[in-house]
Amino acid sequence: MQVEMTVNGRAMSADVEPRTLLVHYLRDHLGLTGTNVGCDTSSCGACTIHIDGESVKSCTMLAVQARGAEVTTIEGLASNGELHPMQQAFMECHGLQCGYCTPGMVMAATSLLNENPKPSEHEVREGLEGNLCRCTGYHNIVKAVLSASGQGGS
Amino acid sequence: MTTTEQAPSGANIGTRKLRKEDPKLLTGEGKYVDDIHAPGELWMGMVRSTMAHARITGIDTSAAAEADGVHAVYTGADLADMGLWAAPLPCAWPVTADMVNPPHYPVANGEVHHVGEIIALVLADSRYGAADAAEQVVVDYEPLPVVSSIAEARDGDATAHSDLDSNKAYHWPLVPDPDALEAAFANATHVISAEFEQQRLIPAAMEPRGVLAVPSPHGGDITLYSATQVPHILKVMVAATTGIPEMKIRVVAPAVGGGFGAKLNINPDEILAVTLAHRLGRPVRWTETRSEAAFSTHQGRGQLQKIEVAADENGKIGGVRVHIDADMGAYMMLITPGVPLLGSFLYTGVYDVPAFGFTCDGYFTNLTPTDAYRGAGRPEASFAIERAMDLLAARVGVGPDEIRRRNYLNGGEAFENLETASTLVFDSGNYAPNLDAALEMAGYADLRAEQQRRRDAGESKHLGIGLCTYVEICGLAPSRALGGLNYGAGGWEHATVRFLPTGKVEVVSGSTPHGQGHETAWSQIVGDKLGIDPDDVTVLHSDTAISPLGMDTYGSRSLAVGGVAIAMACDKVVDKARLIAAHQLEANPDDLEFAGGAFTVKGSPDKTMPIQGVAYGAFTAHDLPDGMEPNLQEQMTFDPPNFAFPFGTHVCVVEIDEETGNVELLDYTAIDDCGNQVNPLIVEGQVHGGIVQGVAQALWEGASYDAEGNCRNPSFLDYLVPSAMEVPSLKLGSTVTPSTSNPLGVKGVGEAGTIGSAAAVINAICDALSPYGIDDMPMPATPARVWKAIQNAKGGQS
Numbered sequence A: 001m002q003v004e005m006t007v008n009g010r011a012m013s014a015d016v017e018p019r020t021l022l023v024h025y026l027r028d029h030l031g032l033t034g035t036n037v038g039c040d041t042s043s044c045g046a047c048t049i050h051i052d053g054e055s056v057k058s059c060t061m062l063a064v065q066a067r068g069a070e071v072t073t074i075e076g077l078a079s080n081g082e083l084h085p086m087q088q089a090f091m092e093c094h095g096l097q098c099g100y101c102t103p104g105m106v107m108a109a110t111s112l113l114n115e116n117p118k119p120s121e122h123e124v125r126e127g128l129e130g131n132l133c134r135c136t137g138y139h140n141i142v143k144a145v146l147s148a149s150g151q152g153g154s
Numbered sequence B: 001m002t003t004t005e006q007a008p009s010g011a012n013i014g015t016r017k018l019r020k021e022d023p024k025l026l027t028g029e030g031k032y033v034d035d036i037h038a039p040g041e042l043w044m045g046m047v048r049s050t051m052a053h054a055r056i057t058g059i060d061t062s063a064a065a066e067a068d069g070v071h072a073v074y075t076g077a078d079l080a081d082m083g084l085w086a087a088p089l090p091c092a093w094p095v096t097a098d099m100v101n102p103p104h105y106p107v108a109n110g111e112v113h114h115v116g117e118i119i120a121l122v123l124a125d126s127r128y129g130a131a132d133a134a135e136q137v138v139v140d141y142e143p144l145p146v147v148s149s150i151a152e153a154r155d156g157d158a159t160a161h162s163d164l165d166s167n168k169a170y171h172w173p174l175v176p177d178p179d180a181l182e183a184a185f186a187n188a189t190h191v192i193s194a195e196f197e198q199q200r201l202i203p204a205a206m207e208p209r210g211v212l213a214v215p216s217p218h219g220g221d222i223t224l225y226s227a228t229q230v231p232h233i234l235k236v237m238v239a240a241t242t243g244i245p246e247m248k249i250r251v252v253a254p255a256v257g258g259g260f261g262a263k264l265n266i267n268p269d270e271i272l273a274v275t276l277a278h279r280l281g282r283p284v285r286w287t288e289t290r291s292e293a294a295f296s297t298h299q300g301r302g303q304l305q306k307i308e309v310a311a312d313e314n315g316k317i318g319g320v321r322v323h324i325d326a327d328m329g330a331y332m333m334l335i336t337p338g339v340p341l342l343g344s345f346l347y348t349g350v351y352d353v354p355a356f357g358f359t360c361d362g363y364f365t366n367l368t369p370t371d372a373y374r375g376a377g378r379p380e381a382s383f384a385i386e387r388a389m390d391l392l393a394a395r396v397g398v399g400p401d402e403i404r405r406r407n408y409l410n411g412g413e414a415f416e417n418l419e420t421a422s423t424l425v426f427d428s429g430n431y432a433p434n435l436d437a438a439l440e441m442a443g444y445a446d447l448r449a450e451q452q453r454r455r456d457a458g459e460s461k462h463l464g465i466g467l468c469t470y471v472e473i474c475g476l477a478p479s480r481a482l483g484g485l486n487y488g489a490g491g492w493e494h495a496t497v498r499f500l501p502t503g504k505v506e507v508v509s510g511s512t513p514h515g516q517g518h519e520t521a522w523s524q525i526v527g528d529k530l531g532i533d534p535d536d537v538t539v540l541h542s543d544t545a546i547s548p549l550g551m552d553t554y555g556s557r558s559l560a561v562g563g564v565a566i567a568m569a570c571d572k573v574v575d576k577a578r579l580i581a582a583h584q585l586e587a588n589p590d591d592l593e594f595a596g597g598a599f600t601v602k603g604s605p606d607k608t609m610p611i612q613g614v615a616y617g618a619f620t621a622h623d624l625p626d627g628m629e630p631n632l633q634e635q636m637t638f639d640p641p642n643f644a645f646p647f648g649t650h651v652c653v654v655e656i657d658e659e660t661g662n663v664e665l666l667d668y669t670a671i672d673d674c675g676n677q678v679n680p681l682i683v684e685g686q687v688h689g690g691i692v693q694g695v696a697q698a699l700w701e702g703a704s705y706d707a708e709g710n711c712r713n714p715s716f717l718d719y720l721v722p723s724a725m726e727v728p729s730l731k732l733g734s735t736v737t738p739s740t741s742n743p744l745g746v747k748g749v750g751e752a753g754t755i756g757s758a759a760a761v762i763n764a765i766c767d768a769l770s771p772y773g774i775d776d777m778p779m780p781a782t783p784a785r786v787w788k789a790i791q792n793a794k795g796g797q798s
Helices: A022-029 A085-092 A102-115 A121-127 A139-148 B022-027 B062-066 B076-081 B127-135 B150-155 B178-186 B231-242 B268-280 B336-344 B378-396 B400-407 B431-442 B444-457 B479-484 B518-530 B558-585 B611-620 B680-699 B752-768 B783-795
Strands: A002-007 A010-015 A048-051 A054-057 A070-072 B042-048 B054-060 B070-075 B118-124 B138-143 B168-174 B190-198 B210-215 B222-226 B249-252 B284-287 B303-311 B317-329 B355-364 B415-419 B425-429 B461-471 B493-499 B505-509 B537-540 B592-595 B598-601 B604-610 B633-638 B647-657 B663-673 B731-734
Touching: A048 A102, A054 A102, A085 A102, A085 A139, A085 B022, A102 A121, A102 A139, A102 B022, A121 A139, A139 B680, B042 B127, B042 B268, B054 B118, B062 B070, B070 B076, B070 B127, B076 B118, B118 B127, B118 B268, B150 B303, B150 B317, B150 B355, B168 B336, B178 B303, B178 B317, B178 B355, B190 B378, B210 B268, B222 B231, B222 B268, B231 B249, B231 B268, B268 B284, B303 B378, B317 B336, B317 B378, B336 B355, B336 B378, B378 B400, B378 B461, B378 B752, B400 B431, B400 B461, B431 B444, B431 B461, B431 B647, B431 B663, B431 B731, B444 B461, B461 B752, B493 B558, B493 B611, B505 B518, B505 B558, B518 B537, B518 B558, B558 B592, B558 B598, B558 B604, B558 B611, B558 B633, B598 B611, B604 B611, B647 B752, B663 B680, B663 B752, B680 B731, B680 B752
Parallel strands: A002 A070, B042 B284, B222 B249, B317 B355, B505 B537, B663 B731
Antiparallel strands: A002 A010, A048 A054, A048 A070, B042 B118, B054 B138, B070 B118, B168 B355, B190 B303, B210 B222, B210 B284, B303 B317, B415 B425, B461 B647, B493 B505, B493 B633, B592 B598, B598 B604, B647 B663
16 A cells, blocks of 8 residues: 655655554664664553654554654654754753663653643653653653753753 | 772763763664664564473464465474584573583474474564464464473472473582581571562563574675674574584674663574574574563573571571572573572672571473573572561561661671672672661651651551662672683673774773663773773774674673773773883883873973874884884783672662552662762663662562463563653662772672662561561562452451
8 A cells, every 4th residue: 555644854655565554664664763663562652753743652553544644753853963952851861771762752752841841750750651661760761851841950 | 998989080980971872872873683674684483382381293384385475484393304503502501510401492393391482483575474474383282281380390290391300400509618507597596587489570671682694695604683782602602503603603783772681692583593594595584572572582580589597686697598499491591590599699698697508499390481680690689688687677676777787797897808608708898888878868767757657647558668788799700700600601801992093092892782881981981091082982892793702791790890801901002002102202111101191201291292192103103112013902801800799778668558559669769889980870870770670570570470381461561561650760879889809999780779679679568567567578569469468467358
């Protein structure tokens, strides 16, 4: 089946099996391997991207369901060689170690701040509940999101 | 020796330098194995056993073989006939001469011994096609009796391998002085006896494992990309297992998404990818699914522990006696049998224990094999002795802090190079100030007052405060010590430091990161040692073609062995540079000072030469001392003279809702002492993650099996890896007691959090519930278990 969508600002088109998961379309067809796969039950959030500005686990939908959508992946977040403020905050707060959950975590966190620009610590934890990290114990991830929201330094 | 203050350091060591690794990982530039592709690659799809113990009576591959996009289907018999392997999968740690080690081939042939063992595999031209075809293979089984727990393995009639008479794999004793041990118990006023279960844990690194083997059909060489912690060990073992000459094998660990021990094995998929790619002349790949990982990657823990502590009327310990029954799972993997032994030396904890005895029996079960998981034997040891200390405190009638103070090694005061009853020499310690710091940061006195207030008021939410003062053994390892334990390799680490002609520096690291920040930390060390900007340093690693020598990353060894090797290689670079600079400045080498990255003739500040200038001179080689080799590059292989023994105190505060049994973590304080710190930012990150992994063992995680050997919770839907919602922010501090085992005075911190935290949590729960007379709680302490314990204590209302 033919799918057309805008990915990181560029019009993309490909012929895929109807069952192709969006995450596999992004990774295997478009070569956008920044979006990771950490589970097979939509539990871990490593594959989180933005569709029309909302965070979505890209393993929960088929590529064909994203036809016509505006998709943003981690590759589309930094601009002109500058890290996005959320990426910068993760770096300054040491909010990543192995980096595998990081793209999904950053995408979920930017979406969180879009909806709630000044979250409390509890709201950050609640907002990231669908994204698992095994390295950081979440301490510095939470700190990074609060820092990116302008609350508390790194 | 000092505590609480970092030892004097240079401009970089000891600073919170942001990580060099991060920009790539934050933008999706990091390449993990599943991100790498090779033209013409074939995907492996595994046909896994649905039975824990059975004879395979038939395999029908016909439908799979005819499926679209399928290149081939192989059964275990097919592969054996093809002569793909020269030896079974390796176990590098035969802990005793008579250890039983059933042959373990990548694909079962005849009999399967755990659910998920590979029975056949398909090769297909796509990810989905391989999965589809694997499902079309039909296997017929004749069920055999299943051994689904350690207790069954030990006490039951069934054997996990039908050709073995017993499930016992080995008996390993460490009883330095049996008479003294017996006397200690005979003379004791108090004897504490307790049994604990260390449940099986699924390591669950966020990146599933994966492999890609790329052959060179005409050259005969092969490159294996693997999500591994141990590219160097893997290379040796691939050669030994497949018969492919070692110099033809290159192993690359690209970006690796966490390991925690789960990626230090030699796995069936790795050997299959290499041998099939080599035989077929096409790239072969596989990526683990999360739900498959409970079967395709080893698990951690799996022990039944019995600990006895003999003490006098004041609670001063006279002896500790421990017995472990350890679950090997279905097979011996790389270091399966040795994991309990890594903990054996630590059952005396941070305490002055005059007499000690440890025995371990390893047993086979029909479950996924066990092996190293963060801490590997040491969290188990720490848990047992720290739980026992609380039981002893209650028996003697003193607080948990007081019982520890009465028993600390060297009276709780600073020491260096102290021999313990478990035969090890602890490099350095200073335990009482560390405890004091933790109690102060946690607000211990106030917490006790609040606990009492709630009790007096009869509130239904109980406060519990748990302590743990742990010690760990890391910096693996002195090679002679490993030899004494019958381990199949050394414990050294290798480093190369080279100046490039332009004055930049390349470091080649034998230790292999998967999230620990080696590139940053090593650059800081090199920056100080060579007097240069750490951003002028690049660190090469994780590719055996670039870094041919190494012993890799596990056991909190990278800094204490690998980082030290880099520092020592830098010293050699400076030594050589000094000779060149002296020659070119026409001075005696002894008259040169090296500071700020430049050599200067003492007393003649104008006679100076930056080390980059020396490096360029070494490159052109136009004017070197007679007989000196060109270039400025040195290597170092460091074999540590002793282990390192980090320690620390954790204070966990829980609130238990009597109505629901829910345990909420209210507060967590950890004061760790890992010696000198190269990068406190990275140290804290390691401790944060480690604590949460240990807390998770205490409260949420545990691979659960039914009587037929089926894992009931293999996916993330059922296996509760904690999210940000389950844990609080953590309060960290440190004391600094430099190690005597290496010139940097560093210890290691990768596993510390995990080693201290499970005991602190369970001690807190038992503390909260002590008014009910509850002094034990199995892990994970689920709300159901806690609620039931409370109900039983109240009079059996459950």
